[in-house]
Amino acid sequence: SKKLLVDVDSGVDDAQAIMLALGAPDVTVLGVTCVHGNTTVENVCRNTLRVLKACNQLEIPVFKGADKPILGNMLDPGHFHGQDGLGDAPDPNAPGLDLLQKENAVSAMIRIVNENPGEVSLVATAPLTNLALAVRMEPSLPSKLRGLYIMGGNTESRGNTSVCGEFNFTADPEAAYIVLNEYQCPTYLACWEFTCHNKLSWVIFSLTFLPHLWKMLQPFVFFSLQEFCDTWLAQDSHKARFMSQIFQHSIEAAKTERFQKECVAGAGFISCDSYAMAAALDDSFIIESDCYPVSVELTGTHTRGMMVVDTVGFLKKTHKAFIMKKVDLERFKQMMMAALK
C-alpha cells in the first residue's frame, strides 16, 4: 500500500485533501504534521484532529510543528477559511489537544521517513516551514522520499496573497526556497493558477448569486440542477454533513469580488490542496506537466514569495520539478466523491 505523510495548515481545503487520502483504497497515512498558515498552529492541530474524528481515524498520529515562518512573523491569512481556519463552525465535542503526539512535527517527519526509506510520499499543502527545518536537521531526508507533492507557488505571477504571491509560498518564502532548491527528489507542484484553471462546477455558487430569481423558479424546476459540488455535499453520510458545515464559510467567501479577481476567470469550486493529494494518490492523475527548475523570489518589492520558473537554464540547476498542467478531472471527481462516502 502507498505510504503518505501529510503536512497541513488545515484549512478547509487541507481538510478535503486529508479526507481524499483517507477515502482512497490501499493508502496508509503514517502521520499528519501541522504548521502555521491558514490559522495558528494550535488551531491547525485542533482542526486536523476534528477532520480525523469526522473520518473515524483518530488513531493516525498528529504532530505540532512550526508556529511561524523561518523569518519574521506569521502572515495574516485573511479569513477565507474563517477565523478558526475551519469555517467557524465549531464542534463542542471536538477532540482536545491532549490527543497530539508529544514528538515535534519536524522530528517526526525525519523519523517516519527514516523508518520507511524510499517509500514515503510527502504531501505538503501549507507553508513549507516544517519541510525546510527537516532538511536542515537531516540533509539526506529528500533522497529517502518516494516523492514530494506540493500545493503552492504560481506560474503566471498571479497572486492570491500579494500581487504575485501564492499563499503557501508567500507565508514563508525562505522555506519555499530551501525546499525547491534542496529537495532533489521527484517533485510535483500544484500551483495556484493551475488549480484555478481546473475548478469544479457548483450550482450553489451561481444560484446564491441570484437568490430571488432562484426562489421564483424553484417550484417550476423538475429536473436536477445539481453540479459536481452540490452532488458531492448532498451525499448521505456523516463526512458529507461535516464537510457541508465547515464549507459554508468558503462558499460565502467565494462570492466576494476580491475572490473573483484572485481565482482567475470563471466561477467554480477550487479545492487547491486536493490536487497535490490526488497526484500522490494516483500516479496516472497527472496527464501533462511542464518540467523545469524552479525557485522562489526572496527580495522583490512586489514579488517576494513568487515562484520563478527557469525555462531557459539561467539558474544552472539540474533538478527539475513537474509543474502540473493537465490532470484527469473525472478521476479527481471520483476521488472527491469517495472522500465523503
Ligand code: BDR
Ligand atoms: C493555499 O493557501 C491556503 O489558503 C490553502 O489551504 C492552500 O493550501 C492556496 O494558495
Ligand code: CA
Ligand atoms: Ca493549505
